[in-house]
Amino acid sequence: MRRISIVITLILMIATLSLSVKTLRIWAMGEEAKNLHIMAEKFMKENPDVEVKIQAIPWSAAYDKILTGIAGMQLPDLIQMGTTWMAPFGAMGVFEELTPYIKKSFINKDMFFEGSWQTVTMDGGIYGIPWYVDVRVMYYRKDILESIGYDHAPQTWNELYEVAKKLAKRGEKMYALSLLYTGVFGNEFMPFAWQAGGRIFDENGNIRVTDPEFVEAIRYYARFFWEKLAPVGGANVLQDFAAGVVPIFFSGPWMVSLIEKQTPQIAGKWSVALMPKNKKRTSFVGGCNWVIFNTSKHKELAWKFIEFMTKPENQLEWYKIVAALPAVKKAWEYPELANNPIIKVFGEQLKDAKSPPNIPAWEEIANAISRRVEEAIYRKRTPEKAAEMLKKDIEKIMR
Amino acid sequence: MKTNWFWILVFIGPALALLLIFLIIPIFASLFLCLTDFNVRAMVNWSNAKFVGFRNFIELFQDELFWKAVLNTFYCLAVAMPVTVCLALMNSVLLNREQTKLKTFFKTAFFLPFITNTVAIAVVWAWILNPHYGVLNWLLGIFGIEGPNWLGDPKWAMPSIIMLVVWKAVGYNTILFLAGLQNIPDFLYEAAELDGASSWQKFWYITLPLLKPTTVFVTTMMIIGYLQLFEEPYMLTQGGPLNATLSIVLYLYRQGFKFFNLGYASSIAVVLFLMIASLTILRLKLGGQD
Numbered sequence: 001m002r003r004i005s006i007v008i009t010l011i012l013m014i015a016t017l018s019l020s021v022k023t024l025r026i027w028a029m030g031e032e033a034k035n036l037h038i039m040a041e042k043f044m045k046e047n048p049d050v051e052v053k054i055q056a057i058p059w060s061a062a063y064d065k066i067l068t069g070i071a072g073m074q075l076p077d078l079i080q081m082g083t084t085w086m087a088p089f090g091a092m093g094v095f096e097e098l099t100p101y102i103k104k105s106f107i108n109k110d111m112f113f114e115g116s117w118q119t120v121t122m123d124g125g126i127y128g129i130p131w132y133v134d135v136r137v138m139y140y141r142k143d144i145l146e147s148i149g150y151d152h153a154p155q156t157w158n159e160l161y162e163v164a165k166k167l168a169k170r171g172e173k174m175y176a177l178s179l180l181y182t183g184v185f186g187n188e189f190m191p192f193a194w195q196a197g198g199r200i201f202d203e204n205g206n207i208r209v210t211d212p213e214f215v216e217a218i219r220y221y222a223r224f225f226w227e228k229l230a231p232v233g234g235a236n237v238l239q240d241f242a243a244g245v246v247p248i249f250f251s252g253p254w255m256v257s258l259i260e261k262q263t264p265q266i267a268g269k270w271s272v273a274l275m276p277k278n279k280k281r282t283s284f285v286g287g288c289n290w291v292i293f294n295t296s297k298h299k300e301l302a303w304k305f306i307e308f309m310t311k312p313e314n315q316l317e318w319y320k321i322v323a324a325l326p327a328v329k330k331a332w333e334y335p336e337l338a339n340n341p342i343i344k345v346f347g348e349q350l351k352d353a354k355s356p357p358n359i360p361a362w363e364e365i366a367n368a369i370s371r372r373v374e375e376a377i378y379r380k381r382t383p384e385k386a387a388e389m390l391k392k393d394i395e396k397i398m399r
Numbered sequence: 400m401k402t403n404w405f406w407i408l409v410f411i412g413p414a415l416a417l418l419l420i421f422l423i424i425p426i427f428a429s430l431f432l433c434l435t436d437f438n439v440r441a442m443v444n445w446s447n448a449k450f451v452g453f454r455n456f457i458e459l460f461q462d463e464l465f466w467k468a469v470l471n472t473f474y475c476l477a478v479a480m481p482v483t484v485c486l487a488l489m490n491s492v493l494l495n496r497e498q499t500k501l502k503t504f505f506k507t508a509f510f511l512p513f514i515t516n517t518v519a520i521a522v523v524w525a526w527i528l529n530p531h532y533g534v535l536n537w538l539l540g541i542f543g544i545e546g547p548n549w550l551g552d553p554k555w556a557m558p559s560i561i562m563l564v565v566w567k568a569v570g571y572n573t574i575l576f577l578a579g580l581q582n583i584p585d586f587l588y589e590a591a592e593l594d595g596a597s598s599w600q601k602f603w604y605i606t607l608p609l610l611k612p613t614t615v616f617v618t619t620m621m622i623i624g625y626l627q628l629f630e631e632p633y634m635l636t637q638g639g640p641l642n643a644t645l646s647i648v649l650y651l652y653r654q655g656f657k658f659f660n661l662g663y664a665s666s667i668a669v670v671l672f673l674m675i676a677s678l679t680i681l682r683l684k685l686g687g688q689d
């Protein structure tokens with residue numbers, strides 16, 4: 001009898017203890033998931049009554065995992081959400097609208113880069129807070145460009161084209177730049193459209209892909225393939241870059257460490273530069289946002305964690321851990337970022353960066369863009385015709 | 400004797416439940432879904448889906464990309480099936496000869512692609528098929544042939560996929576044929592030898608007719624398998640270039656799980672099911688009247 005009562009009191013004690021400790025469940029992906037515990041421990045030190053549980057999900061399985069999580073309503077409190085996934089998952093109606101939280105917080109719109117903030121706004125509401133960003137810039141081989149007489153990266157569309165012509169003349173099977181031509185490359189193509197001043201929709205929701213600016217972008221993009229300045233057929237960007245076969249490509253910040261690790265033989269021979277300018281130098285901005293699920297029982301706590309991660313000093317700390325670019329502008333003033341010549345370029349490019357329309361149909365539109373641009377690349381249609389077909393596709397999708 | 404339903408349920412219940420939840424209910428769900436416009440907004444709140452009758456099918460039959468996918472898939476079937484059968488049959492006959500050395504090694508080597516993860520295979524094949532530094536074009540170069548841009552050329556992309564698909568399927572079918580060959584009694588060959596039959600005659604008049612049950616099974620399974628072509632183009636080309644390798648299932652996947660047009664995707668599934676079912680029945684009717 002005595003023993004039983006001891007057991008019961010023990011159980012009760014544990015129960016009350018676990019009740020007073022609130023658990024915050026977070027789903028995170030990739031490198032972030034592996035290192036987020038460092039930040040979580042710091043957070044728990046500041047909030048001793050909180051236990052943060054991080055579940056790591058590999059990027060390759062994340063999409064399905066979130067989808068099944070939503071379908072079965074088995075969701076964490078807080079999740080790391082890729083910017084391009086905001087719209088489709090957001091449309092399912094499980095994201096918490098954050099305007100009331102922002103009203104009583106230090107977090108506000110102006111802290112973040114404009115393009116990045118664009119990814120959390122949908123249908124007039126705010127459904128996430130930017131965590132880190134990635135922005136595409138131009139990677140180029142300094143030594144090879146010097147060998148053809150350029151001591152700087154191509155600055156404009158015309159200059160990029162001239163440089164490309166010269167680079168391809170270096171010999172048989174030599175190319176200038178690497179561009180995507182198959183699969184879904186809406187996010188890779190759109191910067192060119194934006195640079196030319198093109199857009200998919202105007203303010204009134206009319207489809208504007210047949211505008212001369214958009215068509216100009218298709219032609220500019222496809223011409224690199226027509227004139228064999230960009231390779232076609234399963235090449236490896238990193239190897240080609242190191243071998244000098246393709247001395248220019250456009251990509252995000254993750255490439256910096258990949259080049260350093262996988263192709264150390266070209267250390268010091270490469271650099272990054274802003275996107276080439278036509279009317280603008282606009283690039284694509286992606287990255288990850290924090291999203292609270294409206295099924296969560298600890299929304300205030302989840303918000304507290306978001307606030308914690310948004311503080312500039314913690315943004316800097318996170319940058320030091322996984323080299324993810326801070327979404328908060330103020331964090332870019334720290335010398336670690338401001339004095340790094342490569343990172344500085346990303347910071348500069350972020351001031352002129354956009355994200356595609358934040359609508360659930362974007363994936364479908366991106367597919368249509370890729371299909372029609374591809375037809376122009378393979379000369380199945382002229383850029384004008386491709387744009388007309390694209391307009392019809394988008395009309396059908398938006399219906 | 401009284402049937403004891405309780406024990407029947409205890410023993411087959413779990414299996415039955417699994418079958419019901421993961422197979423039968425989804426099948427009927429997709430039969431129902433194909434008549435609705437179930438999309439991303441209906442994922443959580445099902446009441447957002449509307450009943451639309453046969454609109455999905457009407458749209459599907461006017462969908463240029465769907466027909467392209469159908470054409471591509473049948474192209475793959477029409478080339479890959481005979482090639483796989485011939486290669487598998489050849490391999491199995493060679494493996495069945497008494498004189499053949501290193502049988503276990505060859506059996507393992509042929510079977511290995513079948514059990515290897517397609518993702519890993521696709522990565523390796525992407526390198527093999529690389530136009531600039533791929534092994535295949537290097538080999539062709541030795542013979543003075545300039546290899547094509549395998550995955551980059553719309554004309555060659557599907558043949559590349561077929562190559563991979565056949566390579567993967569040959570091993571499995573070789574083993575099936577081998578089992579079939581070993582069921583053929585030796586005395587038939589001995590009798591034929593006494594009658595002075597050549598080895599070609601023996602193959603044509605004994606081996607082939609007696610292998611018929613195996614051939615029917617193998618080709619039926621191939622129809623079912625090849626019409627569901629998905630992993631290889633998904634991993635290697637994502638359907639490109641110019642949708643030359645877009646297969647029916649890849650298109651279904653795109654519509655259903657990328658665009659969340661689950662109603663539309665279900666109608667593709669239903670059409671695909673009808674295609675597979677009718678072809679399988681046709682094959683069994685043609686081959687099964689002994």
